[in-house]
Amino acid sequence: MTEPSARPTRAQQRRQSEARILTAAREIFAELGYDRTTIRAVASAAGVDAGLVMHYFGSKDLLFARAVEVPADELPAGTSGEVAEALLTSLGRRLTGEPTASLAVLRSVLTNADAADRYRAAAEPQLNQLTEAIPTPDADLRASLLSAIVHGVIAERYLLRLTHLADASPEQIIDLLRPCFQSLTTPPPE
Amino acid sequence: MTEPSARPTRAQQRRQSEARILTAAREIFAELGYDRTTIRAVASAAGVDAGLVMHYFGSKDLLFARAVEVPADELPAGTSGEVAEALLTSLGRRLTGEPTASLAVLRSVLTNADAADRYRAAAEPQLNQLTEAIPTPDADLRASLLSAIVHGVIAERYLLRLTHLADASPEQIIDLLRPCFQSLTTPPPE
DNA sequence: GTCTATACGCTGATAGAC
DNA sequence: GTCTATCAGCGTATAGAC
Structure with a gap:
């Protein structure tokens, strides 16, 4: 009808x-x-x-x-160097434009206990994937540090709005961070 | 009387x-x-x-x-390498025990706009001091990145409580971060 | 399916008794 | 100086009218 x-x-x-x-x-x-x-x-x-x-x-x-709820973009596995670069481009993507989704999570994760639990669970597989690409015994700690750096940069740029960080281009930030990521993804030459 | x-x-x-x-x-x-x-x-x-x-x-x-309101511990100026090490020990201090003051600021800065303004103003002198110790044109961006890393690590350890980061010892974290800090405080050899 | 009216709790803040 | 009583406002959530 x-x-x-x-x-x-x-x-x-x-x-x-x-x-x-x-x-x-x-x-x-x-x-x-x-x-x-x-x-x-x-x-x-x-x-x-x-x-x-x-x-x-x-x-x-x-x-x-x-x-x-976020699709949690895949970062392709590979050698530790490749993973570092993949992380950097992933960061670059999140530094371009207005990452409202990331910000909503980030800001709320720090105040809502349930949000923190949910996020930790959602981020775990990605963190594990990262861990497996790092060939050291302390790979899990290294992966966590990389995650902390990524979030710290995003938070300070968009939430705290430190001027120099807010004004810089994604490329500039990525270039400065590259040695950091490499030192964390690859074991020391010794 | x-x-x-x-x-x-x-x-x-x-x-x-x-x-x-x-x-x-x-x-x-x-x-x-x-x-x-x-x-x-x-x-x-x-x-x-x-x-x-x-x-x-x-x-x-x-x-x-x-x-x-926090005394904002002084970090002694010096060569870029010395400043990196001073930052690391400062981080170590904040990773030991329960940094309730840091956490109150950190958690509130991310939700309360006024708190963010206050904190930005309070952190500025320290950031400037750090900037002056770095001998590159992009020193201010490098200093902001260092600040972002420090806060990211603290936030992820105490607020998000990523297990591997929460369980690690301050020394372990500092050792892994040392190359990062050095690459950010010193210009590339070129 | 959509919106109005309202219940009920909890907040920061004030006025005044002891 | 300290505490009790209370106000006015805003929050989520519910019940029910169109």
Whole structure:
């Protein structure tokens, strides 16, 4: 009785609204962190009602989980040198433009305990992959340090906004960091 | 008419209460960040009433400012190599024990905009000092990167609690980071 | 499916009793 | 100086009208 294929309005409109809400949520979570972000603000930014957000996502926690779930880009395995370079280009990608997704995670991970747990679990496989590419007994610590450096640079650039770091080009940063990454991915010549 | 020197109770007791409140505030700010920390919780932890905290410090913002103000340990100037080593030992100090003060700042800086501004201002002289010790045109960027690495390591160890980084000894971390710091404080041989 | 009205808790802050 | 009582505001979440 309904139009056969005129306007696939129902499910499609819902997914459209959901998408708008998620985009708005990512931006506001990135800007304000978990606590200061309100459902009302997200709804208002998405042009919908606050009750609708609750109806779609159930709770603020679930909305946050959906907003920050991230594909976790693969970094190809290889020799330790190759992995270092892959990490650097991955960092470069995250230093270009506005990495709202990364920022939402980063800012919220540091305030929301559940977010920290979720993130640790999500980052583990990537960390293991990195560990296996490093041919030293302390590979796991080295991998963690690399992760710490990447996050430190992103946080200080976008969250703390240290001027010299915020103004520098990704290439400049990567070039300065290359020796660091190499020393951490390859054992000392001895 | 009052006792000459029996019990210097008045001012002394006040300072004692203030000190207990500040200690409690530091711990809770470090654990929960600015937003999630409540005056009531701080007062309860210090064994006083919430109203008293307000009476002493005026507002939550002022309490936070007093709690996280930090002497900002001097790092002696010198050759670039010496500065790198000084930075490493400074990092080692902050990786030993429970750096509640650092954590309160770090966690809150990432959520509270005012805290970020305050911290940037407080860290500037130290950053400048570091910059002057590095003999390259891009010294300011290098100094910012060093700062980012230090904070990244601390954040990932204490806030995100990456296991391998949390379990490692300060010495182990410092040894792995030494080549990084050296490559950033000294220009390439070329 | 969408929005309005509202319940209920917790926050920072104030005024005033002891 | 210290604490109790209370205010006004905002947060999430729910119930129900269109």
